[in-house]
Amino acid sequence: MLEFLITVTAGAIGFILARNFVRRRLRFVDAVHSPWAPFAAGVVAAMVAWPAALLPLFTLTTAIVFGIGTGLGTSSGARALRAQQGARRHLLP
Numbered sequence: 001m002l003e004f005l006i007t008v009t010a011g012a013i014g015f016i017l018a019r020n021f022v023r024r025r026l027r028f029v030d031a032v033h034s035p036w037a038p039f040a041a042g043v044v045a046a047m048v049a050w051p052a053a054l055l056p057l058f059t060l061t062t063a064i065v066f067g068i069g070t071g072l073g074t075s076s077g078a079r080a081l082r083a084q085q086g087a088r089r090h091l092l093p
Contacts (some may be wrong), residue, residue, distance in 0.1 A: 007062045014045060015076070022077025032078050042071025052059030 018041060026032045046067025052058045 003057055003059060003062070006057050007059070007065050010049075010058075010062050011065040011069035014066040015073035018045075018070040018073030019077040019080070022074055023080055024076070027081055032074070033082065037078065038071040038075040039072040042067040045070035 022032055029038060034063050044067075049058075049063040049066045050060070053060045053063055
């Protein structure tokens, strides 16, 4: 049960950190809007978290879920930036 909670928490942390990073730090970077950006971010995050699978409660599944959460967070952050830019293009009365 504890391993499951750690896995879910790792996915949520990856999502939240990636979304906030994209929205705050990468808002002026055009490459984040590429369709490959979430995939690349997820793969890199999973590869970085993979050596932690040697720890007792951190499994390979946890590293993969962390990568998936990071990819989804990157996609969500880029989508939020596009929505925010679209709102700025219209003049308000």
